[in-house]
């Protein structure tokens with residue numbers, strides 16, 4: 263199961279309760295290549311809407327980055343590039359993503375992938391002075407949880 | 414640059430018989446090779462020397478594929494012609510690409526890193542169909558490409574550019590794979606995770622973090638390691654236990670809130686399969702096989718790979 267299927271299952275079946283007050287800022291969703299475009303090609307199914315649905319269940323002010331979904335731009339760190347010794351290229355690559363983020367006005371960007379999150383949070387945010395927060399989609403959900411009373 | 418000619422035309426130009434030209438070619442006096450369409454090819458430079466020797470003006474034009482501009486600047490612009498070895502390329506996944514890629518360049522304009530150090534997906538496709546395997550494997554282009562698929566998405570001919578990039582990566586000698594990804598793959602094959610974290614350390618860390626979580630917000634929580642019959646088996650990205658251990662708690666907190674029964678395997682828990690990036694299918698299969706074994710061993714129904 264993908265992270266999206268499981269998180270949506272919890273939300274739709276009411277297994278978890280979320281508090282939208284925690285994230286009141288403008289929130290953008292980044293489409294990772296591997297869950298979108300490439301998943302569509304490899305498995306005939308892409309996760310475009312699921313991540314948005316989960317994000318919207320946690321926040322009210324949702325922003326899109328353009329272009330998105332099938333036409334989304336890579337964060338610049340895919341394919342193992344985060345770990346490659348070509349960091350100048352990686353940062354240059356990310357210039358498009360950085361521009362999209364600042365144009366969207368988002369203060370928080372949601373990344374459902376480890377690579378994308380690291381590139382956005384640890385590299386692009388600093389290189390391009392974006393002043394954003396970056397969270398994994400499961401981090402967003404975990405931080406929005408209303409904890410049940412269990413003893 | 415190559416000069417293309419018909420034997421009969423050259424014979425007429427130099428006032429000799431066709432047989433003479435053929436004899437020169439056979440004897441090596443004239444180093445020319447047979448080309449397509451009953452034409453011959455020789456280096457433009459050799460043609461010029463031939464003209465000089467017999468006191469002729471070189472004939473150039475579209476018919477012999479040489480631009481008149483080439484005449485004056487010959488010495489500086491003469492690029493050594495590339496010989497195509499005629500061996501089947503290991504890289505060009507489909508020989509029909511030679512025709513189906515129309516060199517439109519849409520891929521190159523879609524690519525965010527095109528133009529950097531000469532990287533250009535269109536050029537890479539063309540080099541592949543020309544059998545320039547060695548050059549491609551030696552270049553760093555496929556490693557700077559993030560295999561994002563923007564190019565392929567926009568290609569009107571549906572050329573499999575990502576598969577091509579990955580194929581080229583896979584042909585690189587393993588010791589020459591840039592960065593840590595191949596080392597990670599070997600480490601994972603040897604010790605079960607990309608960073609070589611020992612089992613005891615991992616289990617201890619998970620239990621410790623579980624206790625913290627229990628005290629913090631999830632009373633009664635205990636990290637479920639190797640729990641048989643749990644519904645969900647979760648893999649772990651080794652960078653977390655290695656450098657960002659607190660990040661593992663988010664999922665656990667969600668599971669706790671949802672009342673999910675989940676477990677983490679004490680061995681072969683790695684969720685990062687770097688064989689995908691290094692182009693190593695065998696390693697990839699082994700790592701996936703281990704996860705499948707864990708699913709069977711622990712009798713879990715759902716696999717969650719949060720990558």
Ligand code: SF4
Pocket residue numbers: 513514515516517518519520521534535538564567568569570571572
């Ligand atoms: S977009 Fe496709 S057809 Fe056009 S140059 Fe690139 S690979 Fe060839």
Ligand code: SF4
Pocket residue numbers: 523524525526527534557558559560561562563564565574575578
């Ligand atoms: S897959 Fe590689 S070549 Fe194609 S657009 Fe992405 S970075 Fe460029």
